[in-house]
Structures are given as C-alpha cells and as structure tokens.
Amino acid sequence: MTPTLQLCLIVSAALFSIGLLAALSRRHAIFILIGIEMMLAAANLNFIAFWRFAPQPHPPTGVMVAIFSIAIAAAEAAVGLALVIAVYRHYRTTNVDKLDQLKG
Amino acid sequence: MSTAAFVVIAIITLAGALAAASLSKLIHAALCLVIAFVGIAAFFFLLGAEFVGLVQVFVYVGAVAVLIVFTILLTRPSDEKVGGFNWSGVVIAIAIFAGLIWAILGTPTLSIAAPHIEPLTVKRIGEALMTDYVWPLQCVGLLLTAALIGGLILVMEEKP
Structure with a gap:
C-alpha cells in the first residue's frame, strides 16, 4: 500500500493550520513571519503532491510553480525580517499589539 | 513510496511545526522550524521532486532560518516572553483545519495512488x-x- 493523494493533502492542511495558528495567536512579529513561512511551505507541498499524482506524462508545471514560490518566499522573508529590525529600532519592541500608531 | 516512511516524516514535520508555533522561547521555535523545513524537504524527496527538495534545504534551512536567527539576536527584547497567547487564533485555525479535512475527505477522486513517472x-x-x-x-x-x-x-x- 502506498500513500494516496488524500494523505498528502491532509498533512499539508495540518501544516497550513499550524502556520495559521502561529500567525494569528502569537503576538511577536517573528512568530507571525514563521507562521507565514509555514503556510507557504504547505502550499508548496500541495503543488508537488498534485504534480506527482497527476496523470502521466505531462510537463513539470507543479515543480516550476514550487520553485518560483520558494524564491518569492525567500524575498518575503528578507523584507519581513528587515521590517522587524526597523520597527524594533524605532519602538524598542517587537510586540505587534504595541505597534498601534502610524505616526512615529 | 512507502507508507511507513511517509507517516514517520509527517509526524516529525508536524511535531516540529507545532513546537515552532507554541514554544515560548523564540530561538527554540526557530530551531524547531528548521526541523519542520527539513521534513518538508524529505516529503519532496519522497514525492520524486529531488531538485525542489534540495532548493528547499538550501533556501529555507540555509538562508531563511539563519536570517530568522540573526533577526532574533538583533532584536533581543528585554521582555523575553512577549505578550500573551491569543486563544481565538486557535479556534480559527481548528475551524479552518476542520473545513479543509471535510473538503478533502468529501472528494472521492482524491484517493488515488501515485502513477509511475520517469524521474524528473x-x-x-x-x-x-x-x-x-x-x-x-x-x-x-x-x-x-x-x-x-x-x-x-x-x-x-x-x-x-
């Protein structure tokens, strides 16, 4: 017996939900970024799973989308963490509940 | 693709992700995130996308995790345990998970085995x-x- 597509999608859904939990319930900016990274990784897992279980032969579209998605996630992480550092310099905190004013 | 390997990797990945989401110390959470990312790369290897698995290891474990650790060190807050834990987020996440599981289990065309592919x-x-x-x-x-x-x-x- 081999794993079915359903099993892959269930693991991916669990990973997405854990990422959502981290992004919604933690108050630290870096935890929110970690949650977003986890959600993006779950989406990549879905892309690869659908590519693997699609009728063969076909072009490797799922793999390509996953590679581009990883590149964009890296750019997002770089900008997000730079924003965290910039906000910390200004407010001396990384708690997103305390960042409630637009004017510095 | 064996079920035993799949289940073991799934447990390791989800445990790492859950630890990264729930640990109170940031640096521990970042290291657990590395475990989760390695698990996802193992999934990619298991599913036959070796190149994407390698890219995942290079980019996430090599670059993003190091970036997160550096940011934690640069923004070391005086209060290590920042803020509380928002329980409404847990409720929303469980609701979303239940909805996704309902949709996945309710679609009969998804329970297919992997076809044979030539290596990519x-x-x-x-x-x-x-x-x-x-x-x-x-x-x-x-x-x-x-x-x-x-x-x-x-x-x-x-x-x-």
Whole structure:
C-alpha cells in the first residue's frame, strides 16, 4: 500500500493550520513571519503532491510553480525580517499589539 | 513510496511545526522550524521532486532560518516572553483545519495512488526554465534584487 493523494493533502492542511495558528495567536512579529513561512511551505507541498499524482506524462508545471514560490518566499522573508529590525529600532519592541500608531 | 516512511516524516514535520508555533522561547521555535523545513524537504524527496527538495534545504534551512536567527539576536527584547497567547487564533485555525479535512475527505477522486513517472531530471527543469518559464525567471530575478535592496535600505542606519 502506498500513500494516496488524500494523505498528502491532509498533512499539508495540518501544516497550513499550524502556520495559521502561529500567525494569528502569537503576538511577536517573528512568530507571525514563521507562521507565514509555514503556510507557504504547505502550499508548496500541495503543488508537488498534485504534480506527482497527476496523470502521466505531462510537463513539470507543479515543480516550476514550487520553485518560483520558494524564491518569492525567500524575498518575503528578507523584507519581513528587515521590517522587524526597523520597527524594533524605532519602538524598542517587537510586540505587534504595541505597534498601534502610524505616526512615529 | 512507502507508507511507513511517509507517516514517520509527517509526524516529525508536524511535531516540529507545532513546537515552532507554541514554544515560548523564540530561538527554540526557530530551531524547531528548521526541523519542520527539513521534513518538508524529505516529503519532496519522497514525492520524486529531488531538485525542489534540495532548493528547499538550501533556501529555507540555509538562508531563511539563519536570517530568522540573526533577526532574533538583533532584536533581543528585554521582555523575553512577549505578550500573551491569543486563544481565538486557535479556534480559527481548528475551524479552518476542520473545513479543509471535510473538503478533502468529501472528494472521492482524491484517493488515488501515485502513477509511475520517469524521474524528473535537472536537465528537464533547466530546459523548462530557459524556454517556457524564461519570463517568470527574469521577473523573479528582478523581484529578488528589488527585495534585497529594499531590505538593505530598511535596516540602514539613518544619518542625522
């Protein structure tokens, strides 16, 4: 017996939900970024799973989308963490509940 | 693709992700995130996308995790346990998970076994990147350059 597509999608859904939990319930900016990274990784897992279980032969579209998605996630992480550092310099905190004013 | 390996990797990945989401110390959470990312790369290897698995290890474990650790060290807050835990987020996440599981289990066409595929070589990926996906590739290059320059400008010291 081999794993079915359903099993892959269930693991991916669990990973997405854990990422959502981290992004919604933690108050630290870096935890929110970690949650977003986890959600993006779950989406990549879905892309690869659908590519693997699609009728063969076909072009490797799922793999390509996953590679581009990883590149964009890296750019997002770089900008997000730079924003965290910039906000910390200004407010001396990384708690997103305390960042409630637009004017510095 | 064996079920035992799949289940073991799934348990390791989800345990790492859950620890990363729930541990109170940031640096421990970042290291657990590395475990989760390695588990996802193992999934990619198991599913026959070796190149994407390697890219996952290089980019996430090699770059993003180190970036997160450096940010934690640069923004070490005086109050280590920042803020509380918002329980409404847990409720929303469980509701979303239940909805996704309901949709996945309710779709009968998803319970298929993996067909046999010829291995996806790096040569094929490279050819596809240079022919069909050459414009997306250029756009991603531009995006990465812009994002990294933007990140540098954001963290530059302001001259008075």
